Amino acid sequence: MTEQPRAVLGRILDDLGSTLIEVVAGEADPVRTVTGVLIQDPLDEPARLPGAVVLGVGVYGAEPVAALVDRAAGLGAAAVVVRAPVPVQGPVAEAAARTGVTVLGLTPGASWAQVAALLRSLLATDELGTVGGPDEADGAEPLAGDLFALANATAGLLDGPVTVEDRSGRVLAFSSRQDEGDDARIATVLDRQVPTEKLRALEQLGAFQALYRKEGPVYVAGVSDKPRVAIAVRAGGEILGSIWVVVDGPLSEDRTQSLQEAAKVAALHLLRHRTGEDAERRLRADLLATVLEGGTHAPQAAVRLGLSAQPACVLALAVTGEPSAPDRVAAGHRVAEALALHLAAIHPRTASASLRGVTYAVLPTSADEQALRVAEAFLGRVGDRVPAVIGIGRLAARPAELRRSRTDADRALRVLCSGRSRRRSARLSDVYAASLLEELTDRIAAEDDVPDGPVVRLRAYDDRHHTALTDTLEAWLGTFGDVTAAAAAVHVHPNTFRYRLKRLAEVAGLDLDDPEARFEAMLQLRLAPPRS
Structure with missing residues (x-):
């Protein structure tokens, strides 16, 4: 290999x-x-x-x-x-x-x-390594390196600084000797983008129309201090980008041929780079999934992702709202990419991937509190544009513990998505009780084990008689038995509330003076929140 x-x-x-x-x-x-x-x-x-x-x-x-x-x-x-x-x-x-x-x-x-x-x-x-496989490496030409090597080689052949750009004028690679260009070229390299006014001038001059229409180089003068020679980078009928060279005048026949050959090699680079980006993204997603699932291959996958050198936390991000909303998937992709970019700026060894509708990220850090601050800062930047939430797992001291961190992150994320918490980011320890309620609800639903009790009887009575005794009980329990505050919460007079409280105790067979009965009622209310 x-x-x-x-x-x-x-x-x-x-x-x-x-x-x-x-x-x-x-x-x-x-x-x-x-x-x-x-x-x-x-x-x-x-x-x-x-x-x-x-x-x-x-x-x-x-x-x-x-x-x-x-x-x-x-x-x-x-x-x-x-x-x-x-x-x-x-x-x-x-x-x-x-x-x-x-x-x-x-x-x-x-x-x-x-x-x-x-x-x-x-x-x-x-x-990304060299273009082509191992069989091509031994006999590769000098231009078969990466785009930067191609730009340098082209600059040497044409005796002028070179940039390789995409169709929007974004600089993908550039050669050395850029100081030999003019102010416009230096600004282009520094910003990694052709200045807007120069793009507009080139369009008005018809340079792009000529560039994309002709197979050979196009000589462009009058837009910057020094003239340029440009050639489109094509793959079949598709325009992938262009190569631009600062020159003193039109190219000779030999140099024209050299630029045309460079454009062909650049096309291979851009095509393989685009394919490689997709393959790299899939590979990283597979590696991250292996790490998060655990098992015998997880340590090696962590090494390949660069996650084996220090402690880390797992972050789990999801977009809330109706699953069938047409823009939910697109919003999820955008916020996932934004999270990956945000984390990469914080630590160069982060890894992220979207798995089954959830975006997971592994953030190397020394404490889960720091991961929580990072999540809060990111969601603060996102604002209300995307209804996203982030669950955070415990600190994993070594790769083998990342599976447990992922489980914690999933549990916290589920609570945040369920609406049991108003937070947008949380560790499992922050929402632990709510997580237990979610799991208990799952067990009741799976086993069809809905208990009969005071709250069930009270809800049935409300459904038959169109009353609000369940709301009365929830308000009273939520205010620790403060009738005045509970009455205000449901917008009735305290005397009316006292009557309803007495009535619900009779209907439900509930002893409001018994602390165990009160706890059971509160638990059943949390397990099956009243319908809105």
Whole structure:
């Protein structure tokens, strides 16, 4: 079996070095494995992720940067990124030399969101491995790497910076040497999107019509400071995207041929990437299902998902409302994707998948209280647009315990969906009594074991005589026998309420002075809530 390639620091510096970042302190080991991206937060201890790149958002000055380098070393990080200019002499240089953590400077004007997205995109691309199977690897051409490698190879052949874009102008990959382009190209790479005004200008010029109509390259001038040559990336009759090259003038015949060949290879990438994304999503769902079900294969599945290194909690999300509502499924997909994105921003080793109408996520964390805060924050952002609820399982110290955490999350989720609780997120411990009532209700229904008793007799009487004695009893029990408060709850005079209370005791054969009788009545009311 061919070992899957891993992202390395040298690759990141090659792809982003001329546009976004530069080494300012320490020796960059080009073969150092990079595993993820962490954003430093002085108020929250980040998860340990050996090989991560730590983004020092808001860290300025020699001493704070040096402290960040030491903290990153404790997390096993490969590098830190801080905003340029960086005071590299003194504490920063000493910390970099002492810890072996490379300090990178982020170019002014680039946003942290941009650099985080670019880094994660590079890491995700490397995880996909090479195009084709093992049989193709030995004889692969230089262009048979990932899209970023393709962009770099094309830039070398055409002697100009390259971007690969989808049909909406979103940048999928870019080459080095972007600093040789103009301001519009640099803005495009930083935002990972062609600026709106440039898209509008290209449309007015008819560039897109020509691009999608012609098989060969299209020369575009007059929109930016420097001209461009673009070619559509096609698969049969489908337009998948395009390749754009900053040039000094029209291409020669040889370079035109090179760009056409690059477009064919890009088409393979985009098709396989699209297929790979679907396959990857199904694979992760299968692996997560294996982990949550437990059994002999669960530990290995947890390793493949990266969930074996630290404690974690299971979160279970569902959209409430009528199951047959036409937009319920679509809303469920949207909120599931939003949850996955939200959790990925908190911890790079989260895993989520939708299984039988419920979205499960495993969040590495040190306490279930933190998982509850994460769930509450997410639902707060969602607001009332989607009626979603989240159940949270207990902390699992090791992968084998995730099955129990999933069971807890399911039990809590059922309570939240049933309406027994007004909360939108809860741990099982928060709704434990209500969960027991749900399970007892199931047993009664399964065994057709509806007990005869005061509440059953009272409901039957209400049905025959169109009275509200059951409501009277529930109000009285709910206010601990406070007649005035109970009467106000059902909107009657206290004297009327006292009469109804006496009457219901006679009809139901219920001794209201007996604490055991009161408890049994309360339990039966909870097991079978009155019809609205």
